[in-house]
Amino acid sequence: MQDLGRLGFSEDQGSLLEVATSFCAKRSPIARVRQLIEDETGHDAEVWREIVELGWLGIAIPEAYGGAGLALAEVVPVMEQMGRYLLAGPFYSTTLAAQALVAGGTEDQKRTLLPRLAEGAIATLALCEASGDWDLTNIACTATATAGGNLKLAGTKQLVSDAAVASTIIASVLHAGRPALVMIDRASLAPDALRREVIVDETKRACELCLDGVEIPAANLLDPSRAEAALAHIHLVANLLAAAEMCGGTQSVIDYTLDYLKTRVQFGKLIGSYQALKHPIVDAYVSYEQTRSHVYSAAHCFCEQGIGEIATRMAKAQADTTLSFAADRAIQFHGGFGFTYDCDAQLYRRRAIWHASQYGDAAWHKEKLADLLL
Amino acid sequence: MTDVDPKDLHAFAEAADAWFKENVNRDPGFMLPLTFMEVGTDQQFDFLQTWQNKVYEAGYLGAAWPKEYGGGGLPQAFQTEATKAMRRHGGPIFLNAIGLNWTGPLLLDMGSEAQRAKYLKGILSAEDIWCQGFSEPDNGSDLGNAQTRAVRDGEHYVVTGSKIWTTLGKYARYMILLARTEADTSRKYDGLTFFLAPMKIDGVETRPIRKLTGEHGFTQTFFREARIPADEIVGVEGGGWKVAMRTLEYERGARGGQAGGYVSVGSNAWDVLDLARKMTRGSKPALEDPATRAKMIDFMIDIQSNALCGQRAAFSPLNTDRPTGLALSSKLMHTDFAQRMNAFAIGLTGPGGGYYVGDPNAVDGGWWTRSYLNSFSATIGGGTSQIQRNIIGEHVLGLPKS
Numbered sequence: 024m025q026d027l028g029r030l031g032f033s034e035d036q037g038s039l040l041e042v043a044t045s046f047c048a049k050r051s052p053i054a055r056v057r058q059l060i061e062d063e064t065g066h067d068a069e070v071w072r073e074i075v076e077l078g079w080l081g082i083a084i085p086e087a088y089g090g091a092g093l094a095l096a097e098v099v100p101v102m103e104q105m106g107r108y109l110l111a112g113p114f115y116s117t118t119l120a121a122q123a124l125v126a127g128g129t130e131d132q133k134r135t136l137l138p139r140l141a142e143g144a145i146a147t148l149a150l151c152e153a154s155g156d157w158d159l160t161n162i163a164c165t166a167t168a169t170a171g172g173n174l175k176l177a178g179t180k181q182l183v184s185d186a187a188v189a190s191t192i193i194a195s196v197l198h199a200g201r202p203a204l205v206m207i208d209r210a211s212l213a214p215d216a217l218r219r220e221v222i223v224d225e226t227k228r229a230c231e232l233c234l235d236g237v238e239i240p241a242a243n244l245l246d247p248s249r250a251e252a253a254l255a256h257i258h259l260v261a262n263l264l265a266a267a268e269m270c271g272g273t274q275s276v277i278d279y280t281l282d283y284l285k286t287r288v289q290f291g292k293l294i295g296s297y298q299a300l301k302h303p304i305v306d307a308y309v310s311y312e313q314t315r316s317h318v319y320s321a322a323h324c325f326c327e328q329g330i331g332e333i334a335t336r337m338a339k340a341q342a343d344t345t346l347s348f349a350a351d352r353a354i355q356f357h358g359g360f361g362f363t364y365d366c367d368a369q370l371y372r373r374r375a376i377w378h379a380s381q382y383g384d385a386a387w388h389k390e391k392l393a394d395l396l397l
Numbered sequence: 398m399t400d401v402d403p404k405d406l407h408a409f410a411e412a413a414d415a416w417f418k419e420n421v422n423r424d425p426g427f428m429l430p431l432t433f434m435e436v437g438t439d440q441q442f443d444f445l446q447t448w449q450n451k452v453y454e455a456g457y458l459g460a461a462w463p464k465e466y467g468g469g470g471l472p473q474a475f476q477t478e479a480t481k482a483m484r485r486h487g488g489p490i491f492l493n494a495i496g497l498n499w500t501g502p503l504l505l506d507m508g509s510e511a512q513r514a515k516y517l518k519g520i521l522s523a524e525d526i527w528c529q530g531f532s533e534p535d536n537g538s539d540l541g542n543a544q545t546r547a548v549r550d551g552e553h554y555v556v557t558g559s560k561i562w563t564t565l566g567k568y569a570r571y572m573i574l575l576a577r578t579e580a581d582t583s584r585k586y587d588g589l590t591f592f593l594a595p596m597k598i599d600g601v602e603t604r605p606i607r608k609l610t611g612e613h614g615f616t617q618t619f620f621r622e623a624r625i626p627a628d629e630i631v632g633v634e635g636g637g638w639k640v641a642m643r644t645l646e647y648e649r650g651a652r653g654g655q656a657g658g659y660v661s662v663g664s665n666a667w668d669v670l671d672l673a674r675k676m677t678r679g680s681k682p683a684l685e686d687p688a689t690r691a692k693m694i695d696f697m698i699d700i701q702s703n704a705l706c707g708q709r710a711a712f713s714p715l716n717t718d719r720p721t722g723l724a725l726s727s728k729l730m731h732t733d734f735a736q737r738m739n740a741f742a743i744g745l746t747g748p749g750g751g752y753y754v755g756d757p758n759a760v761d762g763g764w765w766t767r768s769y770l771n772s773f774s775a776t777i778g779g780g781t782s783q784i785q786r787n788i789i790g791e792h793v794l795g796l797p798k799s
Contacts, residue, residue: 315715341698
């Protein structure tokens with residue numbers, strides 16, 4: 024029998040879980056979530072400042088670069104609770120960008136940029152392209168050396184999360200025929216280089232990024248020898264944290280639906296007494312508990328060679344299946360109201376579609392698991 | 398809890414490992430039951446009773462039960478190690494499941510001193526086999542409506558009625574019995590009383606029931622004015638429902654205190670994986686078929702889900718929102734999964750799925766089909782999966798009663 028990972032839970036995870044739960048509950052009530060959907064930036068700058076003060080941006084950044092030097096395992100409870108309360112903001116994007124630097128940056132880049140990210144400078148990754156491939160090494164955008172010693176970029180990136188508010192964008196490109204990562208100063212972009220995209224999860228923000236004509240200093244190229252390892256790392260971190268965010272979302276969409284099942288009366292009875300509704304919500308709940316176990320196992324085993332990848336892919340696959348099911352049933356069980364924009368069930372269903380689309384859905388991760396396990 | 402010296406524990410684990418390596422007999426020359434619910438022949442019964450007694454005498458069963466009642470008086474960690482060792486060496490199941498897992502912990506918890514002294518050692522040694530008298534022909538899932546009557550007559554209760562699906566009914570010396578001592582209570586639950594009833598007395602008769610697998614394993618039990626001593630009540634007269642519910646918590650794994658070991662052996666995804674390697678689809682191993690691969694991964698994720706949820710109890714900060722949720726969901730998670738996986742495995746055997754236990758051509762001796770058919774004992778017994786969903790919905794999620 025193969026080792027597929029196991030549970031573990033640190034004291035730091037415990038205290039972060041506690042703080043994150045009350046912080047997110049307080050700062051992201053559903054009315055505020057709805058307001059921010061209408062906001063151009065999509066998040067509350069004041070809440071972002073508080074998050075920075077709590078030190079959450081530096082959790083997994085090494086101490087030598089201004090972080091707390093904990094592990095990604097400690098980011099998981101924070102992300103989970105943000106998902107639970109649909110707290111919006113560039114936390115996920117910035118954490119991923121920092122991990123790209125940790126795994127693939129040069130010493131200079133890490134020393135310059137990581138402390139700034141720990142202090143709340145917003146950053147993001149630009150990885151997706153029109154090919155729609157979840158394989159992050161399938162890249163069409165290019166970086167070519169210019170006569171002046173710069174790098175000239177070309178091509179178009181899609182679904183660049185929080186690009187409009189980021190100070191740094193780290194993009195994947197082909198450089199000398201190999202996958203590479205480059206840092207782009209957002210302030211240096213032409214005004215029309217970014218176009219806000221219409222995306223399914225309205226609590227989030229993303230842009231298309233046109234790289235044609237963008238020129239960056241050669242020093243902005245991340246360590247080419249570590250680019251592929253960095254992309255593999257980013258892929259797993261993105262899925263781990265997405266699974267955590269989805270897991271939190273599953274908890275609240277189940278709670279939201281339970282409230283309705285306990286108050287809505289039809290045919291003279293609370294509808295939660297009907298087994299046609301009761302049994303599927305129980306199935307969603309059981310599946311939620313299983314997802315949470317997978318998420319914290321992946322968090323605990325993340326750094327273990329081989330097992331980290333298995334546990335993370337299982338967590339993402341399970342999180343996708345579970346949130347999709349729970350939110351789908353949430354819409355259905357709210358009846359006519361479930362079909363309206365006002366019913367919160369749609370927020371979670373859209374969230375599930377979003378995360379499944381980014382960095383791989385359940386079916387894709389299961390295919391990868393088949394290659395690893397069978 | 399007593400502190401555990403890791404050195405002592407390690408030595409105990411090593412000794413247990415050596416003992417099971419030496420003493421497990423995987424092939425007695427006849428088919429062994431997969432679960433305690435399928436002990437169908439005297440040959441199987443004798444073998445398993447001897448086995449349980451031998452393990453108990455060696456100190457690897459009931460290691461964590463109190464010494465004064467025949468247990469080993471050790472911390473739970475010791476029994477856990479012993480159980481791991483017997484699993485590792487493929488030891489047969491323990492047949493006295495109802496005693497070891499339900500009656501024993503119940504008596505330690507709610508029994509009288511006299512009852513503990515009288516019953517616990519016999520449970521461990523397998524000298525006293527226990528059965529359960531809850532379900533009736535007309536009251537299965539609706540347990541609270543049980544109609545078997547117990548009428549007080551001096552120092553006895555006189556019992557009349559019938560219980561069904563009595564696992565080990567033919568062999569049991571005692572039954573945990575839920576009977577109605579009062580017929581006209583306003584709530585049907587209030588008239589029930591919980592007895593420790595002797596089986597080998599006048600007025601108690603068992604009749605074998607043949608299961609869907611073709612084997613015998615349980616009985617219907619008839620009471621015709623059988624006399625049970627009045628001091629064999631657990632709790633108080635009229636308080637039987639509460640005791641029965643507590644018993645079900647042990648049965649469903651929602652509460653600990655069991656004697657240890659295991660009472661069933663199941664298929665796991667790795668066995669199915671081996672099957673998928675050796676069976677053929679389109680002249681290639683079935684494991685190269687994409688649909689089979691996808692299914693195998695689903696099962697591995699499910700198996701891992703169940704294993705991880707089993708570990709969750711040790712991490713209380715992750716269980717604060719619904720503290721009883723995992724414990725009450727455990728039976729549902731495990732049993733539904735096993736059924737799906739066995740059904741899938743039958744498909745993998747191709748035309749061989751047409752054979753059944755007993756034919757020399759049957760793949761793996763017919764294990765998969767027999768396991769699938771037997772898996773219903775777990776999705777029905779101890780409360781059907783549908784009743785489990787009601788319990789989780791009502792007790793964990795707070796939904797109104799159906």
